[in-house]
Amino acid sequence: MIPLLEVDDLTKHFGGLPAVHGVTFGIDDGEIVAVVGPNGAGKSTLLKLIAGLERPTRGSIRLRDEPVGGLPAHQVRRKGITMVMQTPRTFPSLTVLENAMLGAMFGPAHGVIDEREARRRAAESLAFVGLEALADLPVETLNLHQQRFLDLAKALAGRPQLLLLDEVMAGLNETEIRASVEIVRRVRDKLGTTVLWVEHVMSAVIELAERVIVLDFGSVLTEGAPDVVMRDSRVIEAYLGEAQIA
Ligand SMILES: Nc1ncnc2c1ncn2[C@@H]1O[C@H](COP(=O)(O)OP(=O)(O)OP(=O)(O)O)[C@@H](O)[C@H]1O
Numbered sequence: 457m458i459p460l461l462e463v464d465d466l467t468k469h470f471g472g473l474p475a476v477h478g479v480t481f482g483i484d485d486g487e488i489v490a491v492v493g494p495n496g497a498g499k500s501t502l503l504k505l506i507a508g509l510e511r512p513t514r515g516s517i518r519l520r521d522e523p524v525g526g527l528p529a530h531q532v533r534r535k536g537i538t539m540v541m542q543t544p545r546t547f548p549s550l551t552v553l554e555n556a557m558l559g560a561m562f563g564p565a566h567g568v569i570d571e572r573e574a575r576r577r578a579a580e581s582l583a584f585v586g587l588e589a590l591a592d593l594p595v596e597t598l599n600l601h602q603q604r605f606l607d608l609a610k611a612l613a614g615r616p617q618l619l620l621l622d623e624v625m626a627g628l629n630e631t632e633i634r635a636s637v638e639i640v641r642r643v644r645d646k647l648g649t650t651v652l653w654v655e656h657v658m659s660a661v662i663e664l665a666e667r668v669i670v671l672d673f674g675s676v677l678t679e680g681a682p683d684v685v686m687r688d689s690r691v692i693e694a695y696l697g698e699a700q701i702a
């Protein structure tokens with residue numbers, strides 16, 4: 457079977473220095489894969505390359521065997537890849553529902569659905585993340601975790617095949633992290649969306665990820681089942697000095 461996503465020898469240099477270097481991996485339909493690694497390891501750059509927000513210096517990215525590497529972000533989105541950034545990208549003066557509608561209109565179904573259908577998909581995805589009661593409020597009244605959930609709802613309203621999440625649990629408390637873990641699990645279980653997820657919250661990674669890819673200095677250090685990878689001495693060493701692994 458063709459993997460949903462195949463990344464081969466993916467490399468990105470910023471001014472001569474490699475942020476991502478020779479990264480190769482595949483993701484099958486319906487997997488939840490976490491990308492972890494110390495600060496500056498290249499995790500966000502990797503997601504941005506896949507989302508079309510950065511152009512690769514070298515290497516290929518294929519979505520169901522179709523090359524998408526180097527395409528601009530809006531084209532990548534239309535092919536079914538949507539990224540949720542660490543800092544919520546919302547429009548503060550619009551309502552919660554209107555923000556989610558933007559995701560439906562400019563996501564993979566771009567140009568195919570009308571406003572009514574966009575509204576329906578937006579309402580559905582708000583309910584999915586538990587924000588339906590806030591639909592008519594302006595976004596500026598939301599707290600950080602509600603804005604994160606809204607950003608996720610906005611992404612889901614576009615019905616992506618592959619969802620890229622960049623540290624969406626950073627800054628959340630224990631209860632909010634648990635709620636986020638449940639939502640991501642339901643995204644895969646109920647919507648069938650494949651998830652590639654950069655995360656620093658190791659308890660969440662161990663609970664949710666089926667496979668973990670460890671990046672260090674832009675390259676894949678190792679990959680495998682979370683409990684095995686997190687006990688790997690090379691991984692512990694890469695994290696030395698960082699408290700998150702504890
Ligand atoms: N636009 C850019 N211009 C120049 N250097 C960059 C740019 N984006 C990232 N880098 C560099 O590339 C390296 C990898 O950065 P990246 O943001 O991908 O790391 P990260 O693993 O996401 O780190 P963190 O855990 O802190 O979010 C870093 O050394 C960073 O300074």
Ligand SMILES: [Mg+2]
Pocket residue numbers: 499500501
């Ligand atoms: Mg990052």
